[in-house]
Amino acid sequence: MPTVLCLCLLFFLPSGLSGEHFSYSSLTGPLGGSITLPCNYSDAEDLSTVLTCGIQTAYGTGQSKYYERRVLKTGTCDLTLHDLKTTDAGRCHLKGYVNDQLLRSYIFDISIDVPLTARIGEEVMFDDLPRDAESVKHLSNTSSIDVWRREQGVLTDRLMDKDGHLIIKNFRSRDAGTYRVLNSTGGVLVTVMLTEWSTASKDKQDSTRDDNTKVTARDHVCTWIVIGLVGALIALIVITHQYLKRTKERDSSLESETVQEPRSPNDHLTLAMSSPSVPTDLQSCISCSIHTGSVSTASPQQHMLTHTQNSCSAFNPCKVHTHTVNTHTL
Numbered sequence: 001m002p003t004v005l006c007l008c009l010l011f012f013l014p015s016g017l018s019g020e021h022f023s024y025s026s027l028t029g030p031l032g033g034s035i036t037l038p039c040n041y042s043d044a045e046d047l048s049t050v051l052t053c054g055i056q057t058a059y060g061t062g063q064s065k066y067y068e069r070r071v072l073k074t075g076t077c078d079l080t081l082h083d084l085k086t087t088d089a090g091r092c093h094l095k096g097y098v099n100d101q102l103l104r105s106y107i108f109d110i111s112i113d114v115p116l117t118a119r120i121g122e123e124v125m126f127d128d129l130p131r132d133a134e135s136v137k138h139l140s141n142t143s144s145i146d147v148w149r150r151e152q153g154v155l156t157d158r159l160m161d162k163d164g165h166l167i168i169k170n171f172r173s174r175d176a177g178t179y180r181v182l183n184s185t186g187g188v189l190v191t192v193m194l195t196e197w198s199t200a201s202k203d204k205q206d207s208t209r210d211d212n213t214k215v216t217a218r219d220h221v222c223t224w225i226v227i228g229l230v231g232a233l234i235a236l237i238v239i240t241h242q243y244l245k246r247t248k249e250r251d252s253s254l255e256s257e258t259v260q261e262p263r264s265p266n267d268h269l270t271l272a273m274s275s276p277s278v279p280t281d282l283q284s285c286i287s288c289s290i291h292t293g294s295v296s297t298a299s300p301q302q303h304m305l306t307h308t309q310n311s312c313s314a315f316n317p318c319k320v321h322t323h324t325v326n327t328h329t330l
Contacts, residue, residue: 023106039077053092089130089189119197124168132183140177
């Protein structure tokens with residue numbers, strides 16, 4: 001019996017694989033996530049790698065557009081497949097060459113996990129079936145039945161096939177459960193965990209939405225606080241600048257008033273009269289008189305003496321008194 005098993009394995013393995021050149025792994029990743037395909041080879045300076053999935057080249061010369069920018073080299077020779085899709089499920093071969101000679105070869109069976117939630121009465125559409133899909137099995141708490149086969153199509157009235165997509169038109173509680181997409185040997189390619197939308201799920205989503213709303217509101221409050229503080233700082237700077245400017249102007253004005261030209265006696269008198277220290281009634285009594293005199297001679301024998309007195313006060317703005325005396329020479 002062991003001999004027969006070994007012969008079967010050799011039959012399904014690619015030709016040329018033997019001993020240390022061959023490695024097999026089973027990998028599972030979430031829909032939309034990523035998965036790493038390790039090559040476990042440290043001396044990879046001269047190692048060139050080629051990854052094929054089905055009939056398409058996922059990495060290397062002649063890469064398919066389906067895998068562009070989704071398969072990246074990490075580490076020495078490991079490859080990472082990003083943005084996982086249900087159609088990525090299946091067998092992939094990773095080969096390492098040195099000088100065009102096959103040095104390492106790895107086989108990976110990739111499966112994808114898909115969580116799915118539906119409300120009662122709504123339509124549920126499954127993702128695309130993988131290239132190696134042969135059947136779909138529905139596992140519930142009470143039964144396990146085939147609901148689709150490649151050669152026979154849909155096998156239950158709960159499903160319909162629309163352009164290669166399996167659809168539940170009117171979801172019911174009995175449709176919930178696990179749907180497994182299997183290959184020809186019974187290997188699991190995709191596992192869809194379909195659950196009914198419940199109050200608990202709604203409360204959880206509402207709680208998450210409320211938390212996000214609170215975080216957003218808190219961010220808005222912090223933003224307005226920062227804006228307010230910046231505005232207050234700007235206003236304080238402007239007010240301080242204006243205050244310093246007015247203070248400087250006032251000091252300059254005082255200095256200009258202090259340094260003036262010498263005043264005449266009349267100016268001193270005017271200042272004394274307008275001084276706040278002199279009472280108003282006393283200012284009204286102060287008068288100023290200016291006396292001038294002149295002598296004119298009409299002839300050697302006659303002299304004219306003119307005396308002019310200017311008198312002004314608060315009650316008598318201006319009076320001019322002139323006295324003329326004529327004198328004759330003896």
